[in-house]
Amino acid sequence: DTAVSQTPKYLVTQMGNDKSIKCEQNLGHDTMYWYKQDSKKFLKIMFSYNNKELIINETVPNRFSPKSPDKAHLNLHINSLELGDSAVYFCASSQDAGVTDTQYFGPGTRLTVL
């Protein structure tokens, strides 16, 4: 009965490859997010979707493309992976995009690019 789940948990790949990370939430929330946590543990928002519509798109290389097939899923596709993409990627969801809404985080996907 995991609230926010991500697959895979670990991902090791070569530079130049294309990979996807999947996220699903069973909380009935309308808004989902992707965060990147770098090697210094600094967390930064990448994207946010509300009702399948993109509402936050930070300064992220266009090699990163989020896709939301429905409200319960937000997947992250990364093209032409680079060494600097190595990080932990967290998916999160909230009831809405309101300022007081609590965000619930998934367990993270540790991406290692060799």
Place this chain on the structure above:
Amino acid sequence: AQSVTQLGSHVSVSEGALVLLRCNYSSSVPPYLFWYVQYPNQGLQLLLKYTTGATLVKGINGFEAEFKKSETSFHLTKPSAHMSDAAEYFCAVKYGNKLVFGAGTILRVKS
């Protein structure tokens, strides 16, 4: 610029001692403030949040935080540390529809 500052990247306390983790933020509008905890190899879990109302907020696991507008602070405290409190703690502020995190503070609890 929107920013969240956590003073001290590492804090070490003895078991049973007071825990104090500091957080200051920059905001020109009423802030919405959060503390999250991250245990090793896990996702972030909400400890507590301040939106409006009482400035002293109680959270899970005996933690609490006080919003002080005059000091633009939202420090996290716990009267008596337990070994299970060892984790990394993140302060976050909602700016518009974005949650901006501090750099985190690793709490070590010594027996």
